[in-house]
Amino acid sequence: MIEKNKKWVPFIIPIETANLFITNLCKSSCSYCRVGDWVVNNEEKAHHMSIKDLDKVIDWIKISRVTNVQLTGGELMLHPDILEFVEKIVNRGINIDFILTNGLAPTELYKKSS
Numbered sequence: 001m002i003e004k005n006k007k008w009v010p011f012i013i014p015i016e017t018a019n020l021f022i023t024n025l026c027k028s029s030c031s032y033c034r035v036g037d038w039v040v041n042n043e044e045k046a047h048h049m050s051i052k053d054l055d056k057v058i059d060w061i062k063i064s065r066v067t068n069v070q071l072t073g074g075e076l077m078l079h080p081d082i083l084e085f086v087e088k089i090v091n092r093g094i095n096i097d098f099i100l101t102n103g104l105a106p107t108e109l110y111k112k113s114s
């Protein structure tokens with residue numbers, strides 16, 4: 001029971017990690033997909049986060065003192081600028097906790113992004 005006139009002290013839990021959904025394109029169609037209908041398997045209907053939007057997101061992340069990001073989608077390795085995204089994020093001093101992928105992209109792409 002909440003006591004009347006009791007003073008509550010607000011507190012802030014710092015957010016350390018941000019999830020970046022950088023594309024909704026995926027060539028798979030898993031029945032258990034956590035993002036469901038948001039995912040499309042047609043490149044013409046796909047939406048990829050732009051480099052310009054990534055710059056804005058990174059600015060927000062830095063202001064918010066978020067230190068880590070997790071990259072996901074869709075299948076983020078199908079983003080046409082995935083390597084540039086990784087480079088930009090790392091160069092701004094943000095840790096990439098993980099990239100959530102289905103593992104179906106070419107091996108070379110994984111090597112270049114690591």
Ligand code: SF4
Nearest residue numbers: 026028030033074102
């Ligand atoms: S690979 Fe991932 S994003 Fe693609 S359909 Fe399966 S669960 Fe969804």
